[in-house]
Amino acid sequence: MPKLDRSDFKYNAKVFEKNCLWCGTTFYASRSTAKYCSGTCRGYANQAKQSEEAVPYEETEKMISALLSENAYLKGQIQRYISDNEELRKIIRQLQSV
Structure with missing residues (x-):
């Protein structure tokens, strides 16, 4: 799960600074492919995508x-x-x- 603070990671961990595609918050992720700062933002984005497709x-x-x-x-x-x-x-x- 992405974190909002860099101090939550180990000092030598590979961390990526990202911007949430839904709310625009800056967050830190251990994966380079992370797009959202939380499961809530991911859920809202998926809902919006599904309603556009319907x-x-x-x-x-x-x-x-x-x-x-x-x-x-x-x-x-x-x-x-x-x-x-x-x-x-x-x-x-x-x-x-x-």
């Missing part, structure tokens, strides 16, 4: 609804192109037989 339910529902309506529109377009294609094939067959 997509609101209403927004998700709107996106699903929009995708479904676009899907239905595209299916209709495909059906129209298929029927047009069949009509053109009939016309081509009639012209070839003449």
Whole structure:
């Protein structure tokens, strides 16, 4: 656990002076990868990160609804192109037989 005072470490210990990414407090850590001064700050940072990543339910529902309506529109377009294609094939067959 990081400490706020250098005197808590042995005199010959390898200690890194860091700034907490959450609250900005200067602290001393025995690991070079330490980012937060306490478990509390780490917890708050993780909560903030998770809330940023979460997509609101209403927004998700709107996106699903929009995708479904676009899907239905595209299916209709495909059906129209298929029927047009069949009509053109009939016309081509009639012209070839003449």
